[in-house]
Amino acid sequence: MKINCETAEGLIAELLGEEIDAMDRARLDQHLSDCVDCRREVASLSRVQSTLIDGLEPRASFASARSSDTSNTHRATGKRNGMPMVRLAAMIAISFGLGYIVRGMPETGTSNDGPRGNGPNERSAVVRTGQRGDGLRAEFAARLKAAHRLTPGASDFSKSLMALLGNDREG
Amino acid sequence: MTQEVAANSTLDGFEAQRAAIYERALRLTHCAATAEDVVQDTFLRWQAQVAKEMPAHPRAWLLTVATRRVFELARVKHLPTTTLQAEPEVARVTEMPRGDSVLLRGDILRALSELTDMQRDVLLAKVLEEATFREIAAQLDIAIPTVKTHYLRALRHVREKLGPRWSSFHED
Numbered sequence: 529m530k531i532n533c534e535t536a537e538g539l540i541a542e543l544l545g546e547e548i549d550a551m552d553r554a555r556l557d558q559h560l561s562d563c564v565d566c567r568r569e570v571a572s573l574s575r576v577q578s579t580l581i582d583g584l585e586p587r588a589s590f591a592s593a594r595s596s597d598t599s600n601t602h603r604a605t606g607k608r609n610g611m612p613m614v615r616l617a618a619m620i621a622i623s624f625g626l627g628y629i630v631r632g633m634p635e636t637g638t639s640n641d642g643p644r645g646n647g648p649n650e651r652s653a654v655v656r657t658g659q660r661g662d663g664l665r666a667e668f669a670a671r672l673k674a675a676h677r678l679t680p681g682a683s684d685f686s687k688s689l690m691a692l693l694g695n696d697r698e699g
Numbered sequence: 700m701t702q703e704v705a706a707n708s709t710l711d712g713f714e715a716q717r718a719a720i721y722e723r724a725l726r727l728t729h730c731a732a733t734a735e736d737v738v739q740d741t742f743l744r745w746q747a748q749v750a751k752e753m754p755a756h757p758r759a760w761l762l763t764v765a766t767r768r769v770f771e772l773a774r775v776k777h778l779p780t781t782t783l784q785a786e787p788e789v790a791r792v793t794e795m796p797r798g799d800s801v802l803l804r805g806d807i808l809r810a811l812s813e814l815t816d817m818q819r820d821v822l823l824a825k826v827l828e829e830a831t832f833r834e835i836a837a838q839l840d841i842a843i844p845t846v847k848t849h850y851l852r853a854l855r856h857v858r859e860k861l862g863p864r865w866s867s868f869h870e871d
Contacts, residue, residue, distance in 0.1 A: 537847075541848075542832070544850075544851075573855070577854060579807075579857075583803045
């Protein structure tokens with residue numbers, strides 16, 4: 529049975545309050561699929577609610593607990609569906625940064641071992657840089673695989689990245 | 700002897716909710732000293748109320764009185780712009796940069812202070828206490844649909860006040 533915007537109002541409150549039952553949820557979803565105004569209203573009020581919760585939280589631990597509590601609302605409004613991808617991207621960035629720091633530091637020192645320009649030192653530096661790149665790439669791929677295991681939802685993204693790195697057939 | 704028992708009962712009833720009252724005041728003010736003042740003021744009002752009649756929902760009554768006291772103080776002492784910066788230990792651990800979190804909190808308090816008492820009570824019971832609409836209706840002695848209406852109106856008012864500075868609340 530279709531509902532109008534006036535009836536939807538009460539259900540929107542229940543949705544935001546995470547008190548809506550399955551039947552009402554189905555009715556509201558049907559209405560929202562037809563009514564762009566109500567859809568915008570749900571998304572907008574959901575953001576206001578999240579802002580209030582975050583803004584009045586006294587501690588970070590409370591905030592993270594709250595965000596998991598309210599995940600149903602965010603799921604309902606589709607606002608945080610991208611979180612696994614963001615988490616994966618953050619893990620990749622951290623892995624890459626750590627790899628670069630750990631492996632890059634000694635190599636940085638060797639760049640001053642000899643004069644720049646044509647000569648044996650430049651050649652060896654190029655070789656070393658290439659080896660370092662391969663090592664980094666392998667390490668990055670290994671960490672990516674670990675991240676992929678931890679974040680199954682991001683499989684396509686991580687597989688395409690591994691393909692780009694030429695390590696997609698490993699493991 | 701009877702008076703002593705009554706006094707103990709009054710004190711026990713309050714002490715059971717003291718932490719919740721303090722937390723509510725601290726969340727709103729971010730100031731330990733002000734939160735403690737609110738707890739003391741709330742206790743005095745609790746004593747006076749219990750002498751007349753025990754509230755049907757002591758916790759809800761105490762939190763409502765504490766919240767209203769916070770906004771009374773906010774009006775008198777310009778709380779959002781002055782005391783919000785007095786508790787760095789609490790402010791530092793919020794997720795966003797400290798300056799922004801203080802600004803946001805101040806804006807939220809201003810927006811909340813412009814709500815009717817009923818809208819604010821409903822909104823805070825829902826957002827901070829995670830009470831159900833049914834529980835809020837029972838505590839405030841109003842109908843459930845009225846609670847929902849107050850809740851949505853309160854959210855819309857806050858959106859109107861916070862929207863220009865904080866977020867694209869109106870976008871998809």
